[in-house]
Amino acid sequence: MKNTALLVMDVQEGIVPRVPDADYLPRLARAVGGARDAGVPVIHVVIGFRPGHPEKSDRNKAFAALPPGAFTPDDPGAAVHADVAPRPGESIVTKKRVSAFAGSDLELVLRSGEIDHLVLTGIATSGVVLSTLRQAADLDYRLTVLADGCADVDPEVHRVLTEKVFPRQADVVTVDEWVKSLA
Template identity: 70%
Template sequence: MAHSALLVMDVQRSIVDRFDDDGGLLPRLAEAVGAARSVGLPVIHVVVGFRPGHPEVSPRNQVFNTLAGSGRFTGGDPGAEIHPDVAPRPDEVVVTKRRVSAFAGSDLDMVLRAGGIDHLVLSGIATSGVVLSTLRQAADLDYRLTVLADGCLDSDPEVHDVLTGKVFPRQAAVLSVAEWAKDLAAYRS
């Protein structure tokens, strides 16, 4: 675990607000963040963000082209802030990405390699978005991977279940937040 980091991805106010979270994602993410902090594991927050005017967004990009001119996910947008339930501490890294994957348009790989991190624990919104894209790219970059199945959320529960039950296990260990926290506590003892 000494070379691991927890990635909390796209847990920003505007994104959280788009989901009906009856399942309690935020308390589980807070538990995961607390467990990581308790054993000194780095917590890295990944956010989507752009410069004013969204110059990084191509009109050909179906995911982000509707943002152009909106002011959303720029420096002054309160919706771009990390949700307070999992807010970073001053000493925690916040990585800004420009696309779906946490690696796309960011310095995440540099931060991880500089920290000697070779194992990523993935969580965030959405399972079929940032989690899937980051998992695929991280696997290609030879990171060891764990996905916190109930630390992820998707607008389509069936897609979430297929990804966490059938797709992700091909490249990652898939655990619940409680299982992972228990493993961390055992590691700490």
């Protein structure tokens, strides 16, 4: 899949415990392994802040609620989860808001790699996946969402997004379907 990258978004030690599906990480690891085997770049997108959170605004309801020190370089919860940890040479993009593009150099990384097709995974479907999909669509990227490679604390919200909203702007498939398509 030339010009394609797999985005693994917000799959961090401090976020993964919120996922109610015990099979989520093994499924996501299959997607990451399939991408690596097929030579598809894996880009890890993480939420991260400087010590003291100078990027955080009290007007931002979601981020204002973060405890001091959360998702800073000293926070072990900021690390990419060990089950899908980056390998040498894989990009780690740090974002400052919900979308993978907000406050990050993701677009520069994608352009430099001549990537025009994004395969989206991550936590949460209603957060980083939705926001990134909307922005990427407006930037004219081709999009695929791995429905079971995304997770949300609310299964009904996940279902509505993956079955009704995302198909308007992306192909929506399962991890297994996507991995098979790489062969």
